[in-house]
Amino acid sequence: MAAAIEVRSISKQFKLYHEHYTSLKERVIHYGRIPYEPFMALENVDFDVEAGSTVGILGHNGCGKSTLLKCVAGILQPTRGEIVTRGRVAALLELGAGFNHELTGRENVFMNASILGLSKHDTAKIFDEIVAFSELERFIDMQVRHYSSGMYVRLGFAVAVNVEPDILLVDEVLSVGDEAFQRKCIERVKKFQEEGRTILFVTHAADLVRRICDRAVVLDHGKMVIDAAPGEAVRVFRESLHGGELNEPEEPRDAEVSAEASAEVVSSKREVTHRVHITHVAIDHPGLRLNRNWMLPDEAMTIRVSYHASERTDDILFGIAIHDENGNHLFGTNTGILGLDVPPADGDGEMSFEFHRVPLLDGTYLVTLAIQSSDEGTVYDWREQQARFEVMNPSRTNGLVSFPIDVHFGGTRMNLAEGTGA
C-alpha cells in the first residue's frame, strides 16, 4: 500500500526582512534596497508516513517542524520538492482552526467542514456529534468572537476529529485546553490509531512521542536528523538538545555497557564532545546476589559509572535521570543540583549513585546518565535510557510509588504483615 504521506525532499525558504515594507509607497521609496536574508526553514526533508501509522515530528522551537506541518497541510507550499497526501486531511494548527469571528459556532462548524471537503448534508449528519464532543451545546449559536480560547480550541478539535479524516495533522494543540479535554483528545487520537488512520503530529514533548508514536522524525534547524523508532528518535533529540552546537558526528566508538540487570549496549552514534565519556554502567542491587535480576520495592540500588577522560577536566558534573517505560520522568538530579564538588576527571575513573531505597512498585525503569560541564552547557557524554532495572512488587498494593505507610486504629499502630505492602 502506498504511503499516506510522502514528503519528497522538500525545502522551504523564507525571506527575513529587517524591515518589512507592506505598502507600495514604502516599496517605491526603498526600491532596490530592501534588505532581506534568505532563511531555510526546511532543507531537503524527505520521509514517508505509512498509512495507518502515527509519526511524531520532534524538534526544538524554530526547527521548522510547524512549517513542515503547514506544508503537509497545504497551507504553505514548499520552495522545492513536493508532498503527496492520500485521503482527507484535517489539520489542527496552533490555536483554533480558522474560524470567522463574526459567525456563530454553528456556522463556523459548517464552514470548517466545508473547507475540509464535507457537503452540507454530510455535516448536518455529524453536527450533533461535533457539538457533543466540544461540550459547547449552550454556546453553539453564539458568535465565536465571544468564545474563550479554550472553547475555540475545543470546537476546532471537535470538527477536525469528527469529519472522518484519513490523515490527522496535529500541532501542539494537545498541550492546550484543560486536562479533562486533553485526555479526551489523546483518547481520540488512540482511537484513530486503532481505526487505522494516519496521524502526523508535531511536538517537543518527547514523552508524548514515546507514548503514542510508531515512529518519529527529528528536525534540527530545518534539517532532518533522524527518522527512526520513537525511543531512538527521542534519544537523538535529547542529545541534539543537550549537545548544543556540536553536531559533527564522530566515528563510532566502542563502549561496553553491561548493567547486570538486563543492560542494553549503548548505540555507537554520539553527537557530543568526548573529552570525558562513559565506558561502563553497572546497576547493583541486593536481588542480584540472590540470583534474581529484579528488585523488590524499597530495596537499595547502586548505579556505578566508569568513565574515561582523555584530558584533565576540572569542570565536570554527573547527572542521572530515571524514566518509566511510558516515558514519564520520575527522577532527575545531578551533582550540581546536589551541591557537590566533583573531583577533576583525568584518565579512568569511577563514581556511583547510591540509592538507599528505591520507592517504586512494579515496572521496568530506564536510567539515563550524563556527564556535562558544570554549567550544563557542554555535554561530554549522554546515555539516554540505556541501562534499566526491574522492580517486582510481591504485594497487592498497586500504583507506581511505594509510599511508606502506617495504619492506626484508635491510636494503636497496626503491624503490617511481611510482604504485604511498602
Place this chain on the structure above:
Amino acid sequence: MKHMSAPPSRVPRASGEATVVRARMTAHERLTRIIQRRELLVGMVRNELKIKYKNSVLGFAWSLLNPLLYLVVFYIAFTIILGSAIPAFPIWLLSGLLVWNLFSTGLGAATGSVVANSGLVKKVSFPREILPLAAVGSMLVHFFLQSMVLFVVLAIVRWDLAWAYVPLIPLALAVLLLLTSALGILLSAINVYLRDTSHFLELALLAWFWVTPIVYQFQLVGLREGWSKWPWYANPVTPIVLIFQRAIYARLDNVHTVSGIRTVTPLLPHWPYWAFLAYLGYSLAFALLTLTIAVRVFGRSEANFAEEL
C-alpha cells in the same frame, strides 16, 4: 463515530484521492481545483452576506439605497443642472450603473478578501482563489437585488425593451463576472504584499468610471474623430454597459423638435446584433488574458500568503 463499527485494529484505511502540494501548479490545475470546490464557494458567499447584514437593521435594504442615491444625485446634476439630452434618464443611468456597481464593488471586495480572511488562510488549506471569487459572488447577489429597483421602474413606466438584444444580457453578465473575478484574483494577491492596493484601486476606479459611458451617452465620444475616443473603445467594460443599455434602454437616438427644428441626439451606436457580440468578444478575450495572468501571479505568491499575513 459511535454508530460505526471500528475496523479491525491497525488496519490502514483505504487511501483516498491523492493531493499534491508543490510550488508550481499549472493554471489549468488551479482552475480545476477551484471548480471542484464550488460548494465551498457557495458557502463562502452565503457567509459573506450573513456577516455583512448580521448587525444591520435594514439588512438588504441598504444595498438598494446605493443605486437610488446615485440616481437622485446624477438626475439632479445631469438632467436638471446640465440639461442632459437623454430622455428617461433614470432608466438610462440604472442600466449602466448596475453593471458598474457590480464591477467596482466586486473588485473592491475581492482585493481585500485574502487579507480580510487571513485567519482562514493561515489555518486551513483550500484553493485561495475562492476568497476573491466569493467576494465577487456576494456582490452578484447585490446586483440582482439592485436590479429589482430597475425592474420596478421599468414596470411602472411600461418601458419597452429591445427584446432581440435581451439574450445578450446573460452573456454580457457572464463576461463581466469573468473580468471582475480575474482582476479581483490578481489584486487580492498583490494586496497581500502591498497593503495600500485598495487605495490605488479606488482612484483607478474613479477614473475608470468616467471612461465608461454610464452617465453620458456613448455616442458623445464614440462619434469623435481621431484617437481621443480609444480609451472608451479599449475599455473592456464599455461593451458590457452598451449591451445593457441597448437591450434595456433601447433608444438609439433622441429626436426632438424645438420650434419647428428637428434635432437628433445620437445616444447609442447603430450597430447590428453581431457587432455587439463581437465587441463583447473583445471583453471576453481581455478577461481571459487577465485571468491567465492573475492565476499565474496568484499561484506564485500564494506559497507565502500564510507567512506574509
